[in-house]
Amino acid sequence: MTTENIRTYDVIVIGAGPVGENVAERTRAAGLSTVIVESELAGGECSYWACEPSKALLRPALLRADAAHVPGLARAVQGPLDTEAVLAHRDRMSADWNDDGQAEWIESVGIDLLRGHGRLAGEREVSVETLGGDTVRLRARYAVAVCTGSRAALPPLRTTGDLRPWTSREATSARKAPRRLVVVGAGVVGVEMATAWQALGSRVTLLARDEGLLPRMEPFAGELVTERLREAGADVRFRVSAVAAERTPGGEVRITLSDGAEVVADEVLFATGRVPRTEDVGLAAVGLAPGDWLGTDDSLTVTAVPGNWLYAAGDVNNRALFTHQGKYQARIAGAVIAARARGEALDTGRWARHSATADLDAVPGVVFTDPEVATVGLTVREAERTGRAVDVVDHEIGSLAGALQYRPDYKGRARILIDRERRVVVGATFAGPGVAELLYSATVAITGEVPVDRLWHAVPAFPTISEVWLRLLETRRDS
Incomplete structure (x- = not known):
């Protein structure tokens, strides 16, 4: 049986990842009552399926690569990595996919956590379908912030049967190393996961549709990474893409390439970009198209919605898809919401604390490869x-x-x-x-x-x- 009740807060945040948590922490510190709505794990993609687990997989591989070239250490690091120990470390760094610690922190700073699927339901209103099947209606006095992030985009290709491909989530949470892994995509996720799983014992084939790896960066960076991947045993191929894939009854994945070749593997990872997680957050209720990126100005206010009440921070606004940049945006958004709640005029000059500029002019990023x-x-x-x-x-x-x-x-x-x-x-x-x-x-x-x-x-x-x-x-x- 579904029941409905109404709760009013100063600020509603949809999404309890690092970005949503930072928005909520800033508004709560400013004295505004704040609730976070989360449908999965508090802590978000970064904590459980991206930054933390991926770097836990990569750190042993990079440390061994360094040690193998230092006099007096090379002999000590011969042989394969202890894959079981690396995966156990990954599990610890991902808190074993348990968000009790994050939930406790949210409560400790005075923020309410409502578990369920939140959707915009009109101006300053959010409808939440709770995990228990109830519907809770939330109303915001000042602001709603959408911080739902992004998810992996799957490429358009012919598939047969239940392909069950890996995305970044499966690549960072897999329980064992596949004997053969095909990675489709030459961006950050593709090259990092190729580096990690090659070091953990997989035979990796990396497919790049361009002429080099990391195509958005300086060419010499991709050239150095390519050289080391090949030295480690990876098969790196350029100017080729996947056009069809199937998983056979025996469990193998067969991938047909644009050059007519075929690659057979145990798993295939698609690392071919990101799309916003906005397909089911109620955008139509405020006149926006479901599945679209949420464009903002430098105060992180959604420009297509009048009234200065709807904000978007993090991946969902497509300004800079990095956790650290999302947290930076969250701090700006929190300051803007608090200032507007107090009736203050925003000082939005280039260096103002109410204006995001560093996610446009100076976006730092690290690719943790060798x-x-x-x-x-x-x-x-x-x-x-x-x-x-x-x-x-x-x-x-x-x-x-x-x-x-x-x-x-x-x-x-x-x-x-x-x-x-x-x-x-x-x-x-x-x-x-x-x-x-x-x-x-x-x-x-x-x-x-x-x-x-x-x-x-x-x-x-x-x-x-x-x-x-x-x-x-x-x-x-x-x-």
């Missing part, structure tokens, strides 16, 4: 496309003493893009072992618009990989 790839701001291709005049400065990281201390055969490359008129860094890409830790300095340089002449006074310690900054600046002056 070698690592770290990037922020523009690439050369993006600068050319937007007509930005830039100086491109490259340096081989392996020439640094700090890099040779890291690995005697260190191979890596750094690139920065300098705006010719303003003389500030507008883009940076690093590829090589351990370069993820270089990224924050690059992000600060870009967001802070630090003149390159002033960067000379930021002295890197010796011997560290961060000395590449000094070499890049020297190369720029000598060129």
Whole structure:
């Protein structure tokens, strides 16, 4: 039997992932009563099927790759990884897919958690179908924030029978390593999971429809990752895509490729992009099309809905599909909601706390492959496309003493893009072992618009990989 009751809050948040939790924490800290609606696990995709489990799978593989090239350690790390131990570590980092800890935190900061499927039901209204079959009607005095994230997009291809393909969720939560794994897609998810499962004992075939891996990044990054994947035993193929797939009665997956070849595997992972989780959140009730991205302005307010009450933060708005950027947006959205609730005018200048700019100009991202790839701001291709005049400065990281201390055969490359008129860094890409830790300095340089002449006074310690900054600046002056 279904019953209905009405509850009123200042703020309603749909989605209890990291983004929704941050919006709710900010509004609650501002004194606004807040409820989060969640249909799955509190903690969201990042905690259970993305950031945490994927990095738990990758860390042992990358650490072994580094150790295998350090004098005195190579012999100690010969042989395969202990796959069972790695998967057990992955399970711990994913809290065994139990969200009790997250639910306790939500309660501890004074936020209500309502478990069920939430749908917009009109202006400032949300209808929740609870797990028990009841319907709860929520009304917001000030704001509703949609933070439902994204899900894997499956490519259009001919399939036969019950294919049961992997997406990022299955790839990060699998209970054992498949003997043969085909990865379709050469973006971040594809190359990271190819790296992880190849190291855990799978024979990986990676299919890229473009001419290289990581096509949105600088070409040299994909080239270095390709080289290491092939050295590890992966079959990396370019300019090819899957056009048909079937799972045989014996359990094998047979994949027909665009070049006419066929690949046989035990599992196939489709890592071919993301789509917003908005197909069933009640968008039609507020005049929007189900399944669409939710476009926002820099205050994270949904622009197509009048009244400044509907917000969208995280993947769902398609601004920057990274957990850290979603949490950044959440902090902005929470501040905006609180300011509007107090009747304050928003200071939405470029550096205002009510205006999201870092998810447009300086989006940092790390690909945890061997070698690592770290990037922020523009690439050369993006600068050319937007007509930005830039100086491109490259340096081989392996020439640094700090890099040779890291690995005697260190191979890596750094690139920065300098705006010719303003003389500030507008883009940076690093590829090589351990370069993820270089990224924050690059992000600060870009967001802070630090003149390159002033960067000379930021002295890197010796011997560290961060000395590449000094070499890049020297190369720029000598060129």
